[in-house]
Amino acid sequence: MIRLSQERAKVLLAVHGWSGVLLGLLLYAVILTGVIAVFADEIGDWSSPLEQETVAPFPVGLDAKLRELATTVDPKYHEDLSIFPRAGGRIEAFFHHHITPEGASQPEDFGVEFKLHPQTLEVLDRREGFGEDIGAFNVSNALADFLVELHVSLHIPDPWGLLVTGMLGLAMMVAAVTGLLVHRHLIKEMFTIRKFREAMLVRRDAHVIAATWNLPFAFILAFTGSFFSFASSMGIPAMAMVAFGGDQVKLIETIVGMPPVENTAAAPIGNLDAMFADARQRAKMEPAFASISHFGRADAQVTVFTRPADGELISHNYVYDGPTGAFVREKPGLGLVPSVGGAAADLMGPLHFGNFAGLLSKAVWFALGFASCYVALTGMLLWTARRAESPAWRRMERAVIWVGFGLPLSLALVPWGYFIGRSRGAMELEAPMAIAFIATALATGLLTILVSEPERLRRFLLAGTGVALIGAPGLRLIADGPGWMSALSAHLSTVPALDVALLLGGVLCLRAAWGRSRVVVPAAQDGDAEEGEVAAS
Amino acid sequence: MPPSAAEKSGPGIARRWSRGILAGPVAFIAAAVVMAGGALWVPKGAASIDNIVLPIVLFPAIWAALFFYTSLDRNLLRAWLVTLGLLVINGGMIAMEFVGKGAAA
Structure with missing residues (x-):
């Protein structure tokens, strides 16, 4: 049990609610797109497969x-x-x-x-x-890139987009920490649903249970996400200004590890196939990225990055002498020798992306991210419903439903824009995807104005999302994508797997659209559970 | 949170605004300046990079600490003094670094 004075508990409760309401809609958008971005690689493979599975990303030859x-x-x-x-x-x-x-x-x-x-x-x-x-x-990566960019910067130009998502990360951190502090009976609340009480209390309990179990994950995501947003938009320029007179290239050289002494003499590069094979053998993993500086010069240096092997959290970086191909050293991600700063920075990536244990960790990150979406959405609905006597808050409740259920529909129609654009031979696919996304957002906004009943609006939007998800695999086929039989015979398992996931998601959305309401909170007539609880403390 | 009668009064509203400005933009700017100043006072560590990397990695934590402190300290004047003190000390160190580099050049 966390003991707080009544005054402090009230301040924290206000901070918890207002941080969610003021930035909650954008925060929800960032979390939802982040959930999808976990599978960015798989979305790329699904939307643009080649005729055969790729076994070696860095093949011999x-x-x-x-x-x-x-x-x-x-x-x-x-x-x-x-x-x-x-x-x-x-x-x-x-x-x-x-x-x-x-x-x-x-x-x-x-x-x-x-x-x-x-x-x-x-x-x-x-x-x-x-x-x-x-x-x-x-063209082949356009769909995955569009969704990732939406998560990283909401498609707002740099550095403003990164600053906005960084702020949203901080807001999420505040909501997580204050959520932990204001719920005094944390352990008890992790297992409590008051089934036979008012609907509002049941929904509040469901929000608290999901939020409490999800709290460590939400904190990790918020911390690492705001780190990534602020590091490039603010941290690196500020540090370069203070420590290197504004020279960002020099700063990067220093923290990544100084390059070898300059030697401009011509020298053919060593055997790259052998270097990739050596890295593969050392890491017990396929290389994921390679960087060669001064190709064809005596001071050439080859760095091969591999993903973490089974049971590891941190990736490997192997450095080779360019002309001879000789292994020089394994270096940390940052600096030439292990350090506290380097280790802390190395942890940020796997903790945010959830890519340290292949599909299993990605699936866990997807599920926990989905739970974060539920927490953000139900939190906003609870906050607005408890103030539903005011017309302004009733409008806010409809705006929450518009974003909460309209955004998944807009996102589900982005692949439609991609496949339609590609089937018409477009080389720049951002425009058709943006049109699909924005047009859907505007249409659902209009629907929000026209449909006065929140529950009906929610059902419309869910049904639309269901249809959009079910239609995506069909459009993929129309845009010359492989059928299930040919995909399976070519070991392209990602194609049918994602098709099935989309079809299943679509069916679940349609079922939710016609089923009993579980999420939307009716206009509040119940007491204010949280405030009552705090007041009683 | 509904404001109390005292908070609805003139001084109460001013106090709420003062705390909002302190916990919002001032705490954020102070956290950014502490991060940048960290390049000058955080130990460089084994790889000579800790003074650059650690303040960037810990920026969300620096901001969160300042935000919660400025939101919760009952003594608003003390919260302002502590935050501005951090801002002035780190900003001063950065200014001295620039002055020193300028003089050396």
Whole structure:
């Protein structure tokens, strides 16, 4: 039992409610898109599979192909080469250098990007330009990227989008901590549903149970999420200003680990296939990313990153001497030797993304994230329903239903925009996806104005989401996606698995639309449980 | 939370505004300045990066500590003094660093 004075408990309860109500709608949007973003890799593989499963993301023969491609690009782009697998196992190889565009304060990547077939190593696409501009033409990853970007910055330009999501992370942290402190009988409340009391109390109990069990996870997500948002938008520029006179490149070099002494003499790169094989053997995992600095020079350095092996939390970074291919060291994510700061920063990624134990940890993160959505939505509905005597709060309740049930519908229609755009041959797919998302948001907003009964509105939106989810696999087929039999025979298990998940989700939404209400709180006529409880303390 | 009779009065409203400004924008700015100042006083550690990385990683915790302290301290004047003190000390260290670099250049 947590003992607080009545005055402090009231302050914390007010902070808990207002942090949720003022930022709750946006926070709900960030959590919901984050739940989907957990499966970003799988969404990419589902929406744009190749004809066969990719077994080796860095296949033998990549060494020869990269040497060949290096001869076809301007040597200034040899400064940096990034290699990583994308949707369907396609390999992206980006030869680039760093230039500062006119009017920008920091350098950006500019160069030539190749997209390679992982089995044949055939060049599927070649584009030259700024990394961000090239990304707009990434047809195969467009759906996953759109959803991830919605989670990371709500599609608001940098750094403002990151600052907004960072603030939302802080609000979530406040809601989690105050939620812990205001519920005095925490252990008891983890198991209490007063079934035979008023509907409001039952719903309040359900909110508290879900929130209490979910509390450690919500805190972890909020902390790590606000770290990621603020680190790049505010932390790195501020630290660069204080410690490096504003030079962010120097700061990154310092914290990542200083590059070898400069030697511009020409020297062919060592055997990359052998380096990838060595990293695979050391980590007992496939490489996930490789970075080569000064390709074709005597000071070339190759860094191979692998995901954590079974039973591990932290990924591995192996450094190789470029010309000889000799293993140099395993380095931490940050710095050249283990440190407290490096270890703390290394933990942020796996704790936020839940990708440390493959599909199992992702599924757990998805489920806990879904519970966070439930907590955020029911919390807002409880808060507004308890103040439903006021017309302003009744309007707020409808706005909560609009976002709470309309956003899933808008998100479910994003794949529709993607597949329709792709089947019509569009090369930039952000526009059709944005149109689908915004048009649905506006249409559901109009519906919110027209349908006065909140429960009816909720049912409409749920039914729409059900239809949108059930329709997505069909549209995938129309846009030349593989059928289940051909996908299974090519070991593309992600395709039918996600189809089934969408169909199941759609059926559950339709069932909820026609079933008995479990979530929406009717206009409040019950007492104020939480405030009454605090007042009694 | 419904305001009490005292809080509905003129001084009560001013006090609520003062606390809101302190716990909101002032606490956030103070947390950002403490984070940036940390580059100068946090030990560098084995890899010479802790002074850069730890304040960035711990920024949400620094902000949360300041937010809850400024929201809950009954003595509002003390909360203002502590927060502004942190802001001035860290801001002063950053200013001295810039002055020192300017003089060296």
